[in-house]
Amino acid sequence: MSVSQIAIIDYDAGNLRSVAKAFAYLGKKTLITRDRNEILQADHVVLPGVGSFGDAMEKLNRYELIEVIKMSVQSGQPFLGICLGLQLLFERSEESPNVEGLGILEGEVSRFPIVQGLKIPQIGWNSLAIREGAALFEGIPKEAYVYFVHSYYLSARNRQDVAATSEYGIEFDASVERGNLFACQFHPEKSGEIGLTILKNFAARK
Numbered sequence: 001m002s003v004s005q006i007a008i009i010d011y012d013a014g015n016l017r018s019v020a021k022a023f024a025y026l027g028k029k030t031l032i033t034r035d036r037n038e039i040l041q042a043d044h045v046v047l048p049g050v051g052s053f054g055d056a057m058e059k060l061n062r063y064e065l066i067e068v069i070k071m072s073v074q075s076g077q078p079f080l081g082i083c084l085g086l087q088l089l090f091e092r093s094e095e096s097p098n099v100e101g102l103g104i105l106e107g108e109v110s111r112f113p114i115v116q117g118l119k120i121p122q123i124g125w126n127s128l129a130i131r132e133g134a135a136l137f138e139g140i141p142k143e144a145y146v147y148f149v150h151s152y153y154l155s156a157r158n159r160q161d162v163a164a165t166s167e168y169g170i171e172f173d174a175s176v177e178r179g180n181l182f183a184c185q186f187h188p189e190k191s192g193e194i195g196l197t198i199l200k201n202f203a204a205r206k
Helices: 014-027 036-041 054-062 064-077 084-088 192-203
Strands: 006-009 031-034 045-046 079-083 107-111 122-127 145-150 152-156 161-167 170-178 181-184
Touching: 006 014, 006 036, 014 031, 014 161, 014 192, 031 036, 036 064, 045 064, 045 084, 054 064, 054 084, 064 079, 079 084, 084 145, 084 152, 145 192, 152 170
Parallel strands: 006 031, 006 045, 045 079, 079 181
Antiparallel strands: 107 152, 122 145, 161 170, 170 181
């Protein structure tokens, strides 16, 4: 397998092609797959996703991907969750109260409160407050703008995991990283040059 191979996990959650296209623009080889061996043999792994938390966890279970994802993270493969893929890494979501998340990271996902003048879902560009030294954001301005589409937001329990925050009525955690594990609530593949730099930084991780 090529050193540059990036496995994009396919669990019928959408947004796969746009992620693959962004990596291709950077000259990276990708493989959209749900095959256990292909995922575990890849040099990088991406869990994208749009849709509901409960439905996504049901599909991950149906395709026997839960153990594979946990093995990938534990093995040290650079792993990136995007949008719903970030939320699934945590313990639970208010969107599906009786459904357990992957529980790889500690924290929960809640619905944005109703604030006058703000529409839910949040759709569009918003600025980040980036933590000093965050690996995924190397070379990126501290208040860079990225593209969000979400109705639910993350509250990570371990604040040292938080790489960037943003604000939409309330402050929320927009990106996390712990060791080889990275995740973004926003869509780097839809965030122009800033997003491409983020994906390039991830692809450079060893």
